[in-house]
Amino acid sequence: MTTHDSTILLFRNTMRITDGHLESFRDAIAGAVAFAEQHGPQLMVETFVDEERMLAHSFQLYQDSDAVRTHWKLADPYIQEVMKHCQVERFEVFGEPDADVAAGVRSALSEQCVLTFSPRIAGFVRFIPGLRA
Template identity: 75%
Template sequence: MTTSDDTLLLFRNTMRITDGHLDDFRGAIARAVEFARHHGPQLMVQTFVDEERMLAHSFQLFRDSDAVRTHWRLADPHIQEVMAHCRVEHFDVFGEPDDDVADAIRSAVGEQGSLTISPRIAGFTRFVISSSA
């Protein structure tokens, strides 16, 4: 039996902020997260900045691969704005995206960064995940 926990996808994106772009990066992230809060399918979005190392870490939790595709379709302009100020250094996927989403992530990360996909073994959530977007 498949439960909603079986399809959850947690993304951790580690981004190297371009020198001199920290303030612009912060603004672009704030606008992207606010857009996701009101329009995105994510169950959770959190972003953290390590100014000393000029790294940012973004965590996004999705219900399933369909939610990821919806996010990409809706948020592309915001994603492009953020990426104008950084590059992906490492991208971690926790869970098992479908082949199309996994291939799209591999393509997006490309050779500029590294990618890890870790299948889920066990876990639970303490919050209710509704089936509506």
């Protein structure tokens, strides 16, 4: 797709892992991602850890704002478990969520971190059938 009429949303969440919580954080993320893979609406979830800086980066790709709302309803217990072991430092929204989702993101993060919204210009998504991470 080469127009900015796309509903696709990409979230990037940068989290500071609490000292002494790395293994618990890893376990909580693994559980959350396993749940999302089986039950969540995300098209893609990838999480990476920079142990040296005790930062984690999570990327989640959604078809649209409705998928984000579904994720929030299903995943709250998993999100809460992850948040016991980290703090959000930066949250980036790529794409244009509807007003309800934008307000939900702002409300959930309040003043705790840097929050940015970047509208889409152009792009495409190509998934290889059967590819597993």
